[in-house]
Amino acid sequence: MARFRNQSALPGFGLASGIMMTVLSIVVILPIVALLARGGQIGAGQLWSDINSPRVWAALALSFRVAFLAAVFNLGFGLMLAWVLSRYEFPGRRLIDAAVDLPFALPTAVAGIALTALYAPNGALGSIAAEMGVKVAYTPLGIWIALVFVGLPFVVRTVQPVIAELDREVEEASATLGAGRARTFWRVILPTLSPALLTGFALALARGVGEYGSVIFIAGNLPQVTEIAPLLIVIRLEEFNYDGAVAIAIAMLAISFTMLLAINLVQVLNRRKYGNA
Amino acid sequence: MVDLVLSPADPSRLAKPARRPAGRSVTSEPVWLRITLICLSLALLTVLLFAPLLAVFAQALQEGIGSALESLADPDAHSAIRLTLITAAFAVPLNAVFGLAAAWAIAKFDFRGKAFLITLIDLPFSVSPVVAGLCFVLLFGANSGIGGWFVANGIPIVFAVPGIVLATMFVTFPFVARELIPIMEEQGRAEEEAALTLGASGWRMFRTVTLPNVRWALLYGVLLCNARAMGEFGAVAVVSGRIRGETTTMPLMIEMFYNEYMPVAAFTLAALLALLGLVTLAAKSLLEWRHGGELAAAARRH
Numbered sequence: 001m002a003r004f005r006n007q008s009a010l011p012g013f014g015l016a017s018g019i020m021m022t023v024l025s026i027v028v029i030l031p032i033v034a035l036l037a038r039g040g041q042i043g044a045g046q047l048w049s050d051i052n053s054p055r056v057w058a059a060l061a062l063s064f065r066v067a068f069l070a071a072v073f074n075l076g077f078g079l080m081l082a083w084v085l086s087r088y089e090f091p092g093r094r095l096i097d098a099a100v101d102l103p104f105a106l107p108t109a110v111a112g113i114a115l116t117a118l119y120a121p122n123g124a125l126g127s128i129a130a131e132m133g134v135k136v137a138y139t140p141l142g143i144w145i146a147l148v149f150v151g152l153p154f155v156v157r158t159v160q161p162v163i164a165e166l167d168r169e170v171e172e173a174s175a176t177l178g179a180g181r182a183r184t185f186w187r188v189i190l191p192t193l194s195p196a197l198l199t200g201f202a203l204a205l206a207r208g209v210g211e212y213g214s215v216i217f218i219a220g221n222l223p224q225v226t227e228i229a230p231l232l233i234v235i236r237l238e239e240f241n242y243d244g245a246v247a248i249a250i251a252m253l254a255i256s257f258t259m260l261l262a263i264n265l266v267q268v269l270n271r272r273k274y275g276n277a
Numbered sequence: 278m279v280d281l282v283l284s285p286a287d288p289s290r291l292a293k294p295a296r297r298p299a300g301r302s303v304t305s306e307p308v309w310l311r312i313t314l315i316c317l318s319l320a321l322l323t324v325l326l327f328a329p330l331l332a333v334f335a336q337a338l339q340e341g342i343g344s345a346l347e348s349l350a351d352p353d354a355h356s357a358i359r360l361t362l363i364t365a366a367f368a369v370p371l372n373a374v375f376g377l378a379a380a381w382a383i384a385k386f387d388f389r390g391k392a393f394l395i396t397l398i399d400l401p402f403s404v405s406p407v408v409a410g411l412c413f414v415l416l417f418g419a420n421s422g423i424g425g426w427f428v429a430n431g432i433p434i435v436f437a438v439p440g441i442v443l444a445t446m447f448v449t450f451p452f453v454a455r456e457l458i459p460i461m462e463e464q465g466r467a468e469e470e471a472a473l474t475l476g477a478s479g480w481r482m483f484r485t486v487t488l489p490n491v492r493w494a495l496l497y498g499v500l501l502c503n504a505r506a507m508g509e510f511g512a513v514a515v516v517s518g519r520i521r522g523e524t525t526t527m528p529l530m531i532e533m534f535y536n537e538y539m540p541v542a543a544f545t546l547a548a549l550l551a552l553l554g555l556v557t558l559a560a561k562s563l564l565e566w567r568h569g570g571e572l573a574a575a576a577r578r579h
Contacts, residue, residue: 008385008386008387008466009466009470009473010385010386010466010469010470010473011473011479011482012381012479012483013381013382013385013386015378016377016378016379016381016382017378017382018378019374019375019378019379020375020378020379020382020383020394023371023374023375023378023446024375024379024394024397024398026443027375027443027446027447027450028397028398028400028401028447028450029397030416031409031412031413031415031416031447032400032404032412034412034415034416034421035408035411035412035415038415077318077321080314080317080318081318081322083314084314084315084318087305088311088314088315090315094562094566096318096319096322098558098559098561098562099322099326099327099558100322100326101558101561102326102330102554102558103326104501104504104505105504105554105555105557105558105561106329106330106508106550106551106554107507107508107509107510107527107528107547107550107551107554108508108510108511108528109508109510109528109529109531109532109547109550110333110508110528110531110547110550110551110554111329113333113336113531113535113543113544113547114329114330114332114333114336114547115329115332117332117336117540117544118328118329118332123332124328124332125324125328145325148325149325149326149329152325152326168304171303171304172303172304175303175304176303181303181305181306181307203402206402206403207402209405210403210404210405210406210407210408210511211405211511212405212406212407212510212511212514213406213510213511213514213528217532217535230405230406230407230408230511231407233407233408233411233515234407234514234515237411237414237515242414242415245411246411246415249405249407249408249411249412252405252408253404253408256403260403
């Protein structure tokens with residue numbers, strides 16, 4: 001232990017790290033190892049043939065595509081919301097600020113049935129959309145709305161503290177040097193915010209890809225059209241096709257991991273380019 | 278260039294900044310743009326956040342408050358509420374103890390592999406709840422080695438309450454630890470070391486120095502953890518087996534009622550959970566406004 005950690009006068013390292021490692025092992029490490037071990041048992045060939053069917057590809061493509069589009073929308077909307085909430089004064093600002101966390105506090109199943117009631121063809125907003133010839137619920141558009149809902153707070157909450165710490169003098173300097181407000185925003189403010197924006201984007205994307213509760217009600221769950229990957233895992237389990245479920249789960253983990261790695265790489269390059277932390 | 282000579286003493290020039298409308302500084306947007314952005318934000322929030330929230334209560338009360346309350350008397354609804362409370366009563370304190378232990382070890386001691394450990398603690402946030410549920414089924418299912426042993430000893434884990442608690446702990450795992458680690462790192466070791474120097478025992482130091490220092494952050498983490506624990510759907514749906522009246526939590530019962538075309542019952546249970554969410558949100562905002570300084574992590578979380 002002495003080699004492993006620097007000596008400290010405080011007691012309790014053994015007890016605290018013991019509790020930590022025990023709970024961490026039972027709750028997180030062992031279950032994930034069990035999944036990967038099962039994947040190893042099944043073997044790469046069988047995993048691939050379980051994944052390589054039109055229905056699985058369609059589900060994976062749908063999950064990642066819609067999650068990406070929802071995260072892109074939340075990137076813009078979240079930036080606008082964070083800017084409005086931290087820079088402008090208007091009545092009810094604090095209330096709105098608190099309400100942004102609603103998707104974190106509202107259970108996903110509750111959000112799911114509420115969005116469905118609202119956006120179904122006979123719902124309050126769905127009927128307006130139907131008049132304009134747009135079908136929302138039971139289409140990929142409905143899934144997109146559910147994922148925008150669950151991912152909404154991520155970008156706002158990662159960007160807000162960075163906006164609060166922005167140095168106004170830098171903006172003043174930019175204005176003094178003759179830049180208009182728009183140019184200052186694109187060339188000075190946005191680069192400073194971009195690491196936080198990307199972090200929020202990655203969190204919203206990861207959440208959206210794995211989301212289940214809020215989506216299954218509004219999706220309609222038509223195979224190859226509106227069937228998301230997590231739902232297909234549940235269906236495979238209900239068919240007692242455990243190997244099929246494991247294959248989809250491992251594919252999801254692999255794609256998510258690659259995506260997050262790519263985003264981290266962009267972050268590193270970004271940091272190198274602008275030299276900020 | 279000529280201006281330079283004139284301007285410092287010329288009050289009329291100081292009072293009138295060139296070509297800029299009154300009340301607007303160079304570091305803000307024109308008024309029309311500000312109003313547009315505020316209105317656009319409010320409109321989108323109304324459609325995406327407030328309308329669904331209202332819809333829950335409107336649907337629950339569509340046949341009057343009487344039939345809403347009546348639907349809560351259903352024995353299935355009762356057992357769902359009870360199971361959700363039991364689940365949270367196990368999962369939240371266990372995660373709080375874990376969070377305290379993890380924060381103590383990570384924030385107050387230096388050791389190798391810390392960053393990796395923090396990554397592991399954060400892992401549940403980037404794993405789909407359904408995949409998490411699947412992991413528990415594979416590890417503790419009756420067909421697995423460990424699961425088979427538990428079943429043989431009369432303690433089934435999957436399709437029973439222990440599995441629901443474990444799956445709930447997985448999805449709420451990072452909440453308390455992530456809230457405590459930064460705040461305890463910031464507070465350093467000096468106060469604890471002083472307590473020890475003055476002769477306090479380890480437990481006394483923890484109770485009288487550490488715990489009071491982090492109490493608001495702990496409460497904050499527990500609140501978020503509890504809201505998620507009571508509302509978890511995907512992970513619990515997979516491990517619970519959805520046995521009506523036995524392993525059906527409130528969110529699962531909502532789904533059952535909804536699929537059985539009992540909208541009032543579904544939305545009334547949903548309204549209960551939504552109320553819990555609103556109370557959580559209010560308490561959380563209160564903590565942020567009152568004790569923002571002791572929640573340095575609040576702004577950086579998630």
